[in-house]
Amino acid sequence: MSNSGDKAFYLTTPIYYVNDAPHIGHAYTTVAGDVLTRWHRQRGEKVWFLTGTDEHGQKVMRTADLNKVSPQDWVDRLVETAWKPNWKSLNIANDDFIRTTEPRHTERVQRFLQGLKDSGHIYAGKYEGPYCVGCEEFKLPGDLIEANGEKLCPIHSKPIELVNENNWFFKLSAFVEPLLKHYKDNPDACQPESARNEVVSFLEGGVSDLSISRSTFDWGIPVPWDTDQVVYVWFDALLNYATAVGLGDDPKSEGGIKFAQTWPADVHLVGKDILRFHAVIWPAMLMAAGLAVPKKVFAHGWLLVGGEKMSKSKLTGIAPSDITDHFGIDAFRYYFLRAIPFGTDGSFSWEDMSARYTSELANDFGNLASRLTAMVEKYCAGIIPSAAKDPGLESALQATVNRADPAMCALDFQGGINAIMEFCKKVNGYVTEKEPWKLAKDPANQKELEEVLYNTAESLRALAVLLNPVMPTTCEILWESLGAHATMGPISKQTISDVARWGQLPPGSSVIKSAVLFPRLDVSE
Ligand code: MSP
Numbered sequence: 001m002s003n004s005g006d007k008a009f010y011l012t013t014p015i016y017y018v019n020d021a022p023h024i025g026h027a028y029t030t031v032a033g034d035v036l037t038r039w040h041r042q043r044g045e046k047v048w049f050l051t052g053t054d055e056h057g058q059k060v061m062r063t064a065d066l067n068k069v070s071p072q073d074w075v076d077r078l079v080e081t082a083w084k085p086n087w088k089s090l091n092i093a094n095d096d097f098i099r100t101t102e103p104r105h106t107e108r109v110q111r112f113l114q115g116l117k118d119s120g121h122i123y124a125g126k127y128e129g130p131y132c133v134g135c136e137e138f139k140l141p142g143d144l145i146e147a148n149g150e151k152l153c154p155i156h157s158k159p160i161e162l163v164n165e166n167n168w169f170f171k172l173s174a175f176v177e178p179l180l181k182h183y184k185d186n187p188d189a190c191q192p193e194s195a196r197n198e199v200v201s202f203l204e205g206g207v208s209d210l211s212i213s214r215s216t217f218d219w220g221i222p223v224p225w226d227t228d229q230v231v232y233v234w235f236d237a238l239l240n241y242a243t244a245v246g247l248g249d250d251p252k253s254e255g256g257i258k259f260a261q262t263w264p265a266d267v268h269l270v271g272k273d274i275l276r277f278h279a280v281i282w283p284a285m286l287m288a289a290g291l292a293v294p295k296k297v298f299a300h301g302w303l304l305v306g307g308e309k310m311s312k313s314k315l316t317g318i319a320p321s322d323i324t325d326h327f328g329i330d331a332f333r334y335y336f337l338r339a340i341p342f343g344t345d346g347s348f349s350w351e352d353m354s355a356r357y358t359s360e361l362a363n364d365f366g367n368l369a370s371r372l373t374a375m376v377e378k379y380c381a382g383i384i385p386s387a388a389k390d391p392g393l394e395s396a397l398q399a400t401v402n403r404a405d406p407a408m409c410a411l412d413f414q415g416g417i418n419a420i421m422e423f424c425k426k427v428n429g430y431v432t433e434k435e436p437w438k439l440a441k442d443p444a445n446q447k448e449l450e451e452v453l454y455n456t457a458e459s460l461r462a463l464a465v466l467l468n469p470v471m472p473t474t475c476e477i478l479w480e481s482l483g484a485h486a487t488m489g490p491i492s493k494q495t496i497s498d499v500a501r502w503g504q505l506p507p508g509s510s511v512i513k514s515a516v517l518f519p520r521l522d523v524s525e
Pocket residue numbers: 013014015016017018024025026028029054237238239240269270271272273274301302303304309310311
């Protein structure tokens with residue numbers, strides 16, 4: 001999955017509803033996107049990473065009503081006080097942030113829609129059926145569950161509403177065959193396999209045309225030729241991926257050039273709850289407009305609380321700061337990707353997170369770094385000794401990169417991180433076996449002692465680069481403390497393809513004893 005020429009590796013997260021503040025489920029997706037894009041940047045690729053907010057529709061409008069403010073005031077406040085600061089505090093390096101209330105979005109949505117109308121993909125019709133405002137989705141009767149005589153949305157466990165409106169429809173059904181062919185010809189286009197199977201069987205079951213406008217409220221983008229209607233919020237929201245990069249602009253304009261450099265998206269990262277929107281409706285919209293479809297839609301699993309999808313509406317939402325205040329930001333970024341296979345549901349538990357923090361981050365990684373810098377200070381006057389090579393470590397490092405790179409590129413974050421952390425364990429084993437503190441007791445062993453310390457420092461050099469996409473703040477500190485920044489330049493400029501080349505850490509660099517990378521947890525809290 002690498003791009004050549006001017007095309008950037010373009011990754012998107014869903015744009016989140018701003019009816020409430022973010023919880024760790026939202027952070028899970030965005031952190032995964034951030035880690036993957038940092039990995040691709042570290043591979044030396046051009047990258048474009050988009051996130052943003054979904055601001056129209058009834059869900060947001062009703063929340064604003066309940067709070068007695070206008071929807072625009074509500075979304076402005078939440079975006080500025082909750083969403084953007086949240087991503088900043090989690091160290092998310094997105095290149096752009098799109099809001100669906102921005103003119104750059106609304107204008108391009110209207111132009112796109114008019115284009116579909118003009119080419120005969122849209123017609124007037126009547127929609128009658130159930131709707132879940134939590135999902136902002138027209139439901140099929142078979143999608144619902146029944147409790148106490150009421151029909152409920154299985155995701156939100158809340159009663160659905162009946163909609164009966166004259167709307168505009170998109171001829172979605174015309175794209176069933178092209179979509180089936182697309183997924184047959186491009187198995188990578190929808191991942192993991194379970195997600196692709198779900199989409200294929202959904203398509204095989206037949207798909208009806210889609211109502212793409214609403215007439216009973218006005219918080220949305222007006223349909224250009226019928227301004228009594230607003231664009232259905234999902235139709236509006238999905239287009240963000242393309243409006244943010246200049247959809248429909250003159251190829252010679254700034255937007256048009258950006259579009260050529262980014263489209264089609266390489267990965268749309270989504271939770272499995274919104275897979276069908278992304279793998280059925282969205283590519284059909286693009287096909288209708290004659291545009292390339294995304295290269296991959298990847299659906300990850302849910303973070304569960306009490307066996308159910310964690311959500312604010314069920315009062316099970318955990319704010320990222322509840323975790324980062326205790327464990328730190330990098331441990332948060334690491335934990336979910338390390339602990340849960342991407343694509344599978346996983347339960348969050350404080351116990352498991354504490355255990356991994358202590359054994360993998362504080363003991364295996366943090367201690368290795370602090371032991372090394374302390375020993376270089378003590379036995380080598382704080383200077384990295386002459387270069388040395390341990391064939392076992394050198395080949396283990398190469399094998400690590402050979403495993404980690406394809407795993408990360410395939411969004412197997414757990415596999416990629418495991419490979420790197422296994423190398424970390426191996427380096428710990430090397431230090432334990434060589435016992436440099438014993439070698440230091442006899443000056444006759446100085447050369448061997450220095451070799452052991454160089455090999456350990458060089459391994460840490462590689463670990464810092466490999467873990468940088470996952471834990472950028474910690475790895476930057478480690479990079480500084482190895483004296484690498486002064487001699488090798490910024491950590492962000494080190495490439496994955498070169499990381500296994502042994503002997504890069506320049507002898508003679510001054511090691512700086514740094515703060516502890518992963519402090520002991522305060523158990524009194
Ligand atoms: N606004 C739509 C998406 C439009 S994209 C064109 C939406 N927003 S949302 O705020 O509900 O966020 C949905 C996304 O947040 C999910 O797809 C998933 O990526 C993430 N998650 C929300 N809750 C989650 C969990 N409990 N677990 C994991 N991810 C979750 O849907």
